[in-house]
Amino acid sequence: MKKLFLLSLFFISTIALAQDVEVIDGKVLNSATDEPLENVNIVNLNTVKGATTNLEGDFTIKAQVNDTLYFSYLGFKSIRVRVTNDWLKFGDIKVKMTELGIALEEVVIKPVELTGYIEVDAKLIPVYDDYRYRISGIGSGYEGGDNSPGAVSKVLSAIFNPADFLYNVFGKRPKQMRKLRKMKEDDEIRNLLQSKYDRETLMAVLQLEKVDIDEILNKCNYSKNFITTANDLQILDAISDCYEEYRVLNRGKE
Incomplete structure (x- = not known):
C-alpha cells in the first residue's frame, strides 16, 4: 500500500511539473531602431531546447518560470533573459539586443604562386x-x-x-x-x-x-x-x- 501511495505521488508530481512548462511568445528587436531581428538564435539553457525568430522577429519556445533564455545574433551582444511569471501571464514580451561595433583587422592574403610544373607546385601548395x-x-x-x-x-x-x-x-x-x-x-x-x-x-x-x-x-x-x-x-x-x-x-x- 505504501509503495502504491509513493508511486501515485510520483506520477502526480510529474504531471504537475509537466503542466508548468508552457509555450511562451516573444519578439526580438534592434534596441537602436526597434526594427525586428530575423534569425536570432534562442536557447533555453535549462531544458537545452532551441528556437529561431521569424521575419517579424517573433519566436515561440517551451519554458517555465525561472528558466534562462540565451539570445545570440551575429553582430549583436548576446544576452540572457530570465522567464518570469509576468511573461507567462501577459504573453508576448519584447527583447531588445544591442549592436556591436566590430573593427576588423587588416588581413594580408598571400597567394600561392604556381609555376606550372607539377613537381614544383606540389611542394608549394600547403597541405x-x-x-x-x-x-x-x-x-x-x-x-x-x-x-x-x-x-x-x-x-x-x-x-x-x-x-x-x-x-x-x-x-x-x-x-x-x-x-x-x-x-x-x-x-x-x-x-x-x-x-x-x-x-x-x-x-x-x-x-x-x-x-x-x-x-x-x-x-x-x-x-x-x-x-x-x-x-x-x-x-x-x-x-x-x-x-x-x-x-x-x-x-x-x-
Whole structure:
C-alpha cells in the first residue's frame, strides 16, 4: 500500500511539473531602431531546447518560470533573459539586443604562386596533415599530424591507461555532460552551432569558459588546427565522442 501511495505521488508530481512548462511568445528587436531581428538564435539553457525568430522577429519556445533564455545574433551582444511569471501571464514580451561595433583587422592574403610544373607546385601548395588514429573499442580515435606531433605517443599511453585523463575532464562535470547529450538531440541547436565559430553558445549551455573547451579537446588528442578552425557543431560532436569514450572506459574500470 505504501509503495502504491509513493508511486501515485510520483506520477502526480510529474504531471504537475509537466503542466508548468508552457509555450511562451516573444519578439526580438534592434534596441537602436526597434526594427525586428530575423534569425536570432534562442536557447533555453535549462531544458537545452532551441528556437529561431521569424521575419517579424517573433519566436515561440517551451519554458517555465525561472528558466534562462540565451539570445545570440551575429553582430549583436548576446544576452540572457530570465522567464518570469509576468511573461507567462501577459504573453508576448519584447527583447531588445544591442549592436556591436566590430573593427576588423587588416588581413594580408598571400597567394600561392604556381609555376606550372607539377613537381614544383606540389611542394608549394600547403597541405594540412591532420590524421585520426583509431583504436578498437575506444570510440572515434585520436588526431595526429603536424599540429599534434605527440599524438602517436598519446595513443599508445591511452591503450595502457585510457580513462585517467578523461576522468579529470568529465568526471567532475556530470550536469554539463547531460546537457551536452541534449544539445545533440535538438535540431534547432545543431543548425545554430553549424554556422557558429565563437563557442559562445557552447560556453553558455555547458557553463564552461573557452579555455576549458580547448583543454578538453586537447586532452582528447584533437589537433590545434582542428580546435581553432572547427565550427561549434564539430566541437560539440568532438566533445561528445570523447565523453562517450570516457563513459565506456569508466564503466569497464568500475
